[in-house]
Amino acid sequence: xxxxxxxxxxxxxxxxxxxxxxxxxxxxxxxxxxxxxxxxxxxxxxxxxxxxxxxxxxxxxxxxxxxxxxxxxxxxxxxxxxxxxxxxxxxxxxxxxxxxxxxxxxxxxxxxxxxxxxxxxxxxxxxxxxxxxxxxxxxxxxxxxxxxxxxxxxxxxxxxxxxxxxxxxxxx
Amino acid sequence: xxxxxxxxxxxxxxxxxxxxxxxxxxxxxxxxxxxxxxxxxxxxxxxxxxxxxxxxxxxxxxxxxxxxxxxxxxxxxxxxxxxxxxxxxxxxxxxxxxxxxxxxxxxxxxxxxxxxxxxxxxxxxxxxxxxxxxxxxxxxxxxxxxxxxxxxxxxxxxxxxxxxxxxxxxxx
Numbered sequence: 049x050x051x052x053x054x055x056x057x058x059x060x061x062x063x064x065x066x067x068x069x070x071x072x073x074x075x076x077x078x079x080x081x082x083x084x085x086x087x088x089x090x091x092x093x094x095x096x097x098x099x100x101x102x103x104x105x106x107x108x109x110x111x112x113x114x115x116x117x118x119x120x121x122x123x124x125x126x127x128x129x130x131x132x133x134x135x136x137x138x139x140x141x142x143x144x145x146x147x148x149x150x151x152x153x154x155x156x157x158x159x160x161x162x163x164x165x166x167x168x169x170x171x172x173x174x175x176x177x178x179x180x181x182x183x184x185x186x187x188x189x190x191x192x193x194x195x196x197x198x199x200x201x202x203x204x205x206x207x208x209x210x211x212x213x214x215x216x217x218x219x220x
Numbered sequence: 221x222x223x224x225x226x227x228x229x230x231x232x233x234x235x236x237x238x239x240x241x242x243x244x245x246x247x248x249x250x251x252x253x254x255x256x257x258x259x260x261x262x263x264x265x266x267x268x269x270x271x272x273x274x275x276x277x278x279x280x281x282x283x284x285x286x287x288x289x290x291x292x293x294x295x296x297x298x299x300x301x302x303x304x305x306x307x308x309x310x311x312x313x314x315x316x317x318x319x320x321x322x323x324x325x326x327x328x329x330x331x332x333x334x335x336x337x338x339x340x341x342x343x344x345x346x347x348x349x350x351x352x353x354x355x356x357x358x359x360x361x362x363x364x365x366x367x368x369x370x371x372x373x374x375x376x377x378x379x380x381x382x383x384x385x386x387x388x389x390x391x392x
Contacts (some may be wrong), residue, residue, distance in 0.1 A: 067238055074353035077345040099348055131378055132385040135369060163383060173249045173368035174378040175275055181246035184353035185360045193357070194343035197307060204301055207345040211335060214305040 050124070051148045052187065054083040057115050058106060058155040061089040071102060071181045072096045076107040078187040079195025080151075088112030104202025107209065114151070119165050124148030128166035129182045130158070131174055139170040143190075151186065153179040223320045224359065226255040229287050229334065230327040233261045234349070242352045243325060244268045244281060250359040251367025254280030255313075258287050277372025287324070291337050294321030300338035301354045303346055308358060311342040315362075318330070323358065325351040 054075045059068050069092060072083050076099075089111045096109045119126055124147045133139070142174070143149075152158075152166060163169055163195065172182035206215040226247045231240050241264060244255050248271075257264065261283045268281045289299055296319045305311070315321075324330075324338060335341055344354035371377070379386040 055264070063238075066235075067242065068238065070242075070350035070352055073347070073349040077349040077353070103347055118311070132381055132387075134382045135380050137365075138380075142265075152370050163385075169382060170381040171378075171380055173365075174380060175245070175249040175368075176271055177245040177249040178242035180240045180242055180350050180352040181356035182248070184350070184356050185365070188360065193345075195346075200347070206343075208307050208310075208343055208346060209304055210306045210341060213335075215304075 049095050050146060051081040052079065053148070053150045054183070055115055055118060055150055055152045056083060056085045057107060057157070057158050059085045059087045059089065060155065061087060064155050068092060069095055071183060072109060073099060074180055074184045076100070076105065076185065077196060078184060079191055079198070080107065080187070082108030082110070082180035084113040084118055085109070085111040086113060086115050097196065102202060102204050104200030116165070119152070121148050124150060125168070126150045126152060126166045127168045127170055127208060128152040128162050129179065129186060130169050131171050131173060131176055133171040135188065136170055136172050137149070138151065139168055140189060142168070151183060153183050155179070163204065165195065222318060223253040224251065225322045226355070227287055227290060227322055227324045228255060228257045229330050231257045231259045231261065232327065233259060233264065236327050237264060239327065240264060241267055243355060245271060246352055247273070247359065248277065248279040248355045249368060249373070249387040250356060250365070251363055251370070252279065252359070254282070255295045256290055257281070257283040258345050260284030274374060274376050276372030277382060288331060288337070290302065291324070293321065295321050296322060297340070298324060298338045299340045299342055299350065300324040300334050301358060302335070302341050303343050303348055304352060305341035305343040308342055308344050310363065311340055312361060314340070323355060325355050327351070359362070
């Protein structure tokens with residue numbers, strides 16, 4: 049299995065703190081290896097690492113990352129998610145097997161250069177909605193959701209339950 | 221095709237304005253009929269209606285709705301999305317055909333009563349992530365994404381494009 053990385057562009061720490069945290073945690077739940085964020089944001093890093101400490105896995109987060117450099121250096125397919133892109137169902141079969149992927153998601157408008165530098169511009173619907181939703185659906189369709197219940201050897205593990213909450217805790 | 225409604229619980233207008241807007245717009249893009257929000261929030265209503273005015277469709281939003289009453293009155297299946305619930309893949313085949321659905325999504329913790337009043341508590345992964353992601357993946361899997369590119373007869377229609385932005389505008 050190849051690695052998936054997220055590149056978050058246009059993050060403004062105050063305004064986007066909750067939305068970018070959702071981007072990080074949902075991509076982690078769906079099996080991404082890690083996320084880069086263009087703007088430095090230590091609080092965001094701490095919040096995401098705190099979840100990883102409790103729930104396990106090896107998701108990485110780095111902030112203050114230059115997106116142009118990161119895309120240029122990246123050895124794999126760069127997919128930019130945008131409501132203007134080609135349809136997801138048509139794009140998925142064109143993705144070559146066996147290569148790592150970087151998925152670029154913007155907060156509001158992204159610079160036109162992103163459309164040029166990405167290998168593919170892909171839409172998850174042609175309506176304005178949510179980069180969290182677009183990223184999650186795209187990753188779900190790409191991976192068949194195989195990471196959603198993966199054992200991450202965390203201190204806490206949630207056991208699916210039809211009616212209440214069941215959490216297994218490993219003593220420290 | 222039956223109707224899907226969203227019930228958003230625990231909305232705090234200042235803190236959740238962006239996240240609840242994402243919930244509304246992604247559920248609209250995925251074909252929901254409308255959304256109820258427990259806390260009154262006129263600005264949220266205006267923002268969502270403004271998107272509907274421009275991009276079409278008949279998505280409805282009401283805020284200041286009592287969730288207990290709304291669930292009690294609802295003639296259909298009530299599904300509560302929570303990381304503690306039964307696995308989505310096991311839940312989906314149990315959903316009866318031909319009935320409307322209300323999908324309940326909380327902001328942070330929901331009252332224990334929600335777990336009791338819902339017909340099904342369903343998880344989209346057993347990791348903490350995002351109600352926007354959970355709702356989107358659930359609706360995508362439930363509907364096979366059939367509404368993502370539906371023609372909504374809006375003033376603006378985005379035409380999928382591999383490289384740039386193409387928007388068709390109907391003159392007023």
